Amino acid sequence: xxxxPSSPAWKVPREELDPLLRGARREMLVVLAVWxxxxxxxxxxxxxxxxxPVPDDPAALPLVWGMPAWVFWGVMxxxxxxxLFTLWFALFFMKDxxxxxxxxxxxxxxxxxxxxxDKATKPEAGPGA
Amino acid sequence: xxxxxxxxxxxxxxxxxxxxxxxxxxxxxSNRSAARGGFLSDYFLGGRGFGxxxxxxxxxxxxxxxxxxxxxxxxxxxxxxxxxxxIAGYMVVPLVSMALMGKRxxxxxxxxxxxxxxxxxRERFASRTVGGVATFLxxxxxxxxxxxxxxxxxxxxxxxxxxTPAYDAAVAGTASLTSGLPWVGTAEPDYLLCLIVFGIAxxxxxxYGGFRAVVWTDVMxxxxxxxxxxxLLVLTLGQVGGLxxxxxRLAEMTPPVPGTGLVVRxxxxxxxxxxxxxxxxxxxxEEDGKLYRLAERVLVPAxxxxxxxxxxxxxxxxxxEQGAGPELHGGAVAEAVRxxxxxARPYAQGAVEKGAYLKAPGPHATQGAGFLALGMAFSFFxxxxxxxxxxxxxxxxxxxxxxxxxxxxxxxxxxxxxxFTYVALVLVFVCARVLLPGMEYAPDRVMPExxxxxxxxxxxxxxxxxxxxxxxxxxxxxxxxxxxVVASAVVRDFYQRDINPRASEKxxxxxxxxxxxxxxxxxxxxxxxxxxxxxxLIVFASAGLAAGFLVPMFLCLYWQRMTAAGAVAGMLSGCGxxxxxxxxxxxxxxxFQVYELLGVQPFLWDLVASIACCVGVSLLTPPxxxxxxxxxxxxxx
Numbered sequence: 115x116x117x118x119p120s121s122p123a124w125k126v127p128r129e130e131l132d133p134l135l136r137g138a139r140r141e142m143l144v145v146l147a148v149w150x151x152x153x154x155x156x157x158x159x160x161x162x163x164x165x166x167p168v169p170d171d172p173a174a175l176p177l178v179w180g181m182p183a184w185v186f187w188g189v190m191x192x193x194x195x196x197x198l199f200t201l202w203f204a205l206f207f208m209k210d211x212x213x214x215x216x217x218x219x220x221x222x223x224x225x226x227x228x229x230x231x232d233k234a235t236k237p238e239a240g241p242g243a
Numbered sequence: 244x245x246x247x248x249x250x251x252x253x254x255x256x257x258x259x260x261x262x263x264x265x266x267x268x269x270x271x272x273s274n275r276s277a278a279r280g281g282f283l284s285d286y287f288l289g290g291r292g293f294g295x296x297x298x299x300x301x302x303x304x305x306x307x308x309x310x311x312x313x314x315x316x317x318x319x320x321x322x323x324x325x326x327x328x329x330i331a332g333y334m335v336v337p338l339v340s341m342a343l344m345g346k347r348x349x350x351x352x353x354x355x356x357x358x359x360x361x362x363x364x365r366e367r368f369a370s371r372t373v374g375g376v377a378t379f380l381x382x383x384x385x386x387x388x389x390x391x392x393x394x395x396x397x398x399x400x401x402x403x404x405x406x407t408p409a410y411d412a413a414v415a416g417t418a419s420l421t422s423g424l425p426w427v428g429t430a431e432p433d434y435l436l437c438l439i440v441f442g443i444a445x446x447x448x449x450x451y452g453g454f455r456a457v458v459w460t461d462v463m464x465x466x467x468x469x470x471x472x473x474x475l476l477v478l479t480l481g482q483v484g485g486l487x488x489x490x491x492r493l494a495e496m497t498p499p500v501p502g503t504g505l506v507v508r509x510x511x512x513x514x515x516x517x518x519x520x521x522x523x524x525x526x527x528x529e530e531d532g533k534l535y536r537l538a539e540r541v542l543v544p545a546x547x548x549x550x551x552x553x554x555x556x557x558x559x560x561x562x563x564e565q566g567a568g569p570e571l572h573g574g575a576v577a578e579a580v581r582x583x584x585x586x587a588r589p590y591a592q593g594a595v596e597k598g599a600y601l602k603a604p605g606p607h608a609t610q611g612a613g614f615l616a617l618g619m620a621f622s623f624f625x626x627x628x629x630x631x632x633x634x635x636x637x638x639x640x641x642x643x644x645x646x647x648x649x650x651x652x653x654x655x656x657x658x659x660x661x662x663f664t665y666v667a668l669v670l671v672f673v674c675a676r677v678l679l680p681g682m683e684y685a686p687d688r689v690m691p692e693x694x695x696x697x698x699x700x701x702x703x704x705x706x707x708x709x710x711x712x713x714x715x716x717x718x719x720x721x722x723x724x725x726x727x728v729v730a731s732a733v734v735r736d737f738y739q740r741d742i743n744p745r746a747s748e749k750x751x752x753x754x755x756x757x758x759x760x761x762x763x764x765x766x767x768x769x770x771x772x773x774x775x776x777x778x779x780l781i782v783f784a785s786a787g788l789a790a791g792f793l794v795p796m797f798l799c800l801y802w803q804r805m806t807a808a809g810a811v812a813g814m815l816s817g818c819g820x821x822x823x824x825x826x827x828x829x830x831x832x833x834x835f836q837v838y839e840l841l842g843v844q845p846f847l848w849d850l851v852a853s854i855a856c857c858v859g860v861s862l863l864t865p866p867x868x869x870x871x872x873x874x875x876x877x878x879x880x
Binding site: 135184 | 356
C-alpha cells in the first residue's frame with residue numbers, strides 16, 4: 115500500500131515481501147471490488163425500481179418466482195451471483211500457502227520488555243522459526 | 244394455537260432437554276480430548292487444529308445471534324419485503340469476513356505467538372499501550388454485550404417454554420424459593436428461572452471445556468439452527484400455498500392502525516364479576532365493527548362497564564371485512580366485550596397504502612421516511628460485512644486453523660449456510676404476515692408462534708421443538724464465544740502479560756477457570772435486573788467494538804508504515820466517534836439514541852474517523868522499527 119519511489123530503511127523491499135502477504139493482498143483487493151460491485155448493483159437497482167408504488171390491479175403485480183420483481187432482480191439475483199462467485203473464489207482463486215510456524219506453540223524469543231509468557235510455561239522450548 | 248398445543252409444548256420441553264444433554268456431552272468430550280501446546284493456547288484457542296466444518300459452523304453460529312432468529316423475523320413481519328434489501332449485504336458477508344484478512348491474520352498471529360486479538364496488536368507494534376487499550380475496549384464493550392445476550396437468551400427461553408405445564412410449576416417453585424431474597428427475589432420469577440438455567444448451563448460448559456467446547460457446541464447449534472429453518476420453510480410454504488400466493492395476498496394488506504381505547508362490556512347490566520381479557524385477544528370494534536387485537540392485559544372491574552384506557556391494534560384485512568377472512572390465530576373473537584376506539588395513530592409511512600409491504604421503504608409506525616430510506620440501505624450494505632469482520636470474536640476464528648485449505652473450505656460452507664439461512668428467513672416471515680395477522684401486539688413472539696402454528700396446522704406438532712430450539716441455539720452459541728473472549732483478555736492480556744509473566748501452568752489453569760466463572764456469574768447476577776436501554780446497548784456495543792478494531796487490525800496486517808500511536812488513535816477514534824454520535828443523539832432527543840448524521844448509519848462515520856486518525860497519526864509519528872516490520876512483512880526463509 116506504501117510504494118514511494120526511494121525505499122526508506124524501515125521498509126521491506128517488494129522482492130523480499132512475504133509470499134503469503136502478496137497473495138493475501140491480491141485477494142483482499144478482489145474482495146473489496148466484489149463488495150463494491152454488489153453494493154452498486156443492489157443499491158442501484160433497488161433505488162431505481164424498489165421505491166415505486168405497487169399497481170392497484172392485482173393481475174398486474176410484477177412478481178418473479180413469487181417475489182416482487184425488484185427484490186428478485188435487485189437482491190436475489192446478485193445474491194446468487196455473489197454466492198457462485200464466492201464458491202469459485204474459495205475453490206479456484208484463493209491460493210494455498212504455508213502459514214508458518216506457531217510461536218505460541220514453539221516459544222519464540224520475544225522482546226523481554228513485553229514479557230514472555232511461553233517461556234514460563236514451557237521452559238524446554240527453544241527459539242523456532 | 245390451533246390443535247395439539249399440549250403435544251407441541253411437551254415436544255418443546257423434550258427437545259430442549261435433549262439439546263442441553265447434547266451440549267454437555269460435547270463439553271465433556273472436548274475436555275477429555277488431547278491438548279495441543281500450552282494450557283492457555285488450548286483453553287482459549289483450541290490449539291489451532293480445527294477442520295473446515297468446525298471452523299465454518301463455529302463462525303456462522305457465533306455470527307448469528309438471537310437477533311437473527313428473533314429480532315430479524317419480527318422486522319420482516321412488521322415491514323415486509325423491504326427487509327430483503329436491508330439484509331442484502333449478507334451476500335458478501337462470508338467473502339469479506341473470511342477472505343479480506345483471514346489468511347494474513349492467521350499468519351501474523353503465528354509469528355506473534357498471539358492467541359488473542361489484543362495480543363496480535365501488542366506484538367505487531369511491540370507496544371504495551373496498544374495491547375492495553377485493546378484489552379480495555381474489549382472487556383468494556385463485550386461485558387455489556389454479554390449482559391444483553393444473557394437477557395435475550397432468558398427471554399427467548401421464557402417465550403419458548405411458557406404455557407408448558409411442567410415449566411409453569413417450576414416457575415411457581417422458583418417464586419416461592421426466592422421470594423424475600425435481596426436482588427434475586429425482586430426479579431420476575433419466570434425470567435429468573437430461565438436466566439438461571441441458561442446462565443448456569445453456558446458458564447458451566449464454557450468454564451469446563453474452554454474454546455474446544457465452545458467450537459463443538461457451536462457446531463451442534465449451527466446444525467440445529469439450519470435444521471429448524473428447513474422444517475419451518477417447507478411447512479410455511481405448504482401452508483400459505485406457495486410464495487406467489489403469499490405475495491398476492493400481502494399486496495392486498497394495509498398496515499394496522501395502532502390506537503388507544505376502552506374495553507366495554509357487551510351487556511351493560513350483568514357486571515357482577517371482574518372480567519380479565521388477556522393480551523393478544525381479538526375484539527370487535529363497538530362502532531366500526533372492525534377487528535382489534537389487545538396489546539396488553541385488561542381488567543374490567545366488577546360493577547364497571549368499561550376498562551381503563553388500553554392499547555390495541557386495529558387490523559385491516561380485506562377478506563375479513565367481506566366476511567370470508569382467514570381463521571383468527573390465537574382464538575376466536577371475545578364475545579363478552581367490545582372495543583371503543585378513542586385515539587387512532589395511523590402509520591407515519593404506508594398507512595392505508597395497499598402494496599406497502601411489497602415495496603421500499605416499507606411501512607413504519609412512527610418514521611415518516613419509512614423503514615429503510617436508500618441511504619440507510621447503503622449503510623447496511625457496509626455495516627453487515629464490515630461490522631462482521633471487525634468483531635474480535637470473528638477475528639479469533641481466523642486464528643484457529645492450521646492450513647489455508649481449511650479456510651477455503653470453510654468459506655464455501657459458510658457461504659452456502661448464510662445464503663440459505665437469510666433468504667429462508669425472509670421467505671418464511673413474509674408469509675407469516677399472511678398466516679398470522681395481528682402479531683404487531685407482540686412482534687418478538689412471531690418466531691415461536693410461527694413454529695407452533697405451522698407445525699400444528701401441518702399435523703406435526705412434535706416438530707415445533709426443533710424449530711424453536713433454533714433461536715435459543717443462536718443466542719447460546721454467541722454468548723459462549725463472547726464469554727471466552729472476555730476471559731482470555733483478562734487472563735492472557737492482563738494478568739499474564741502485565742502482572743505475573745512467570746505464572747505457572749497450574750496457576751493459569753485455575754485463573755482461567757476462575758475468571759470465566761466470575762465473568763459469567765457476574766453477568767448473570769447483573770442481568771437479573773438489567774439496566775434500562777439494554778437493547779440499545781447491544782447495538783451500541785457490537786457496532787462500537789467493530790468500529791474500534793476493524794481499521795487498526797486491517798491496516799496493521801497490510802500497511803508497513805503504520806505505527807503504535809496510529810493503532811491507538813485508530814481504536815480510540817473509532818470507538819470515540821461511536822460514543823460521540825450516541826451522546827449527540829442523547830442531547831438532541833433526551834434518549835440513548837444514535838444521531839444519524841446525513842441519514843446514514845453511525846458505523847460509516849466511525850470508520851471514516853478511524854481511517855483518518857489511524858493513517859494521519861501513523862504518518863505524523865516517526866516510522867516504525869525496521870526489525871519489527873521485517874518480522875511481520877518479510878519472507879522467512
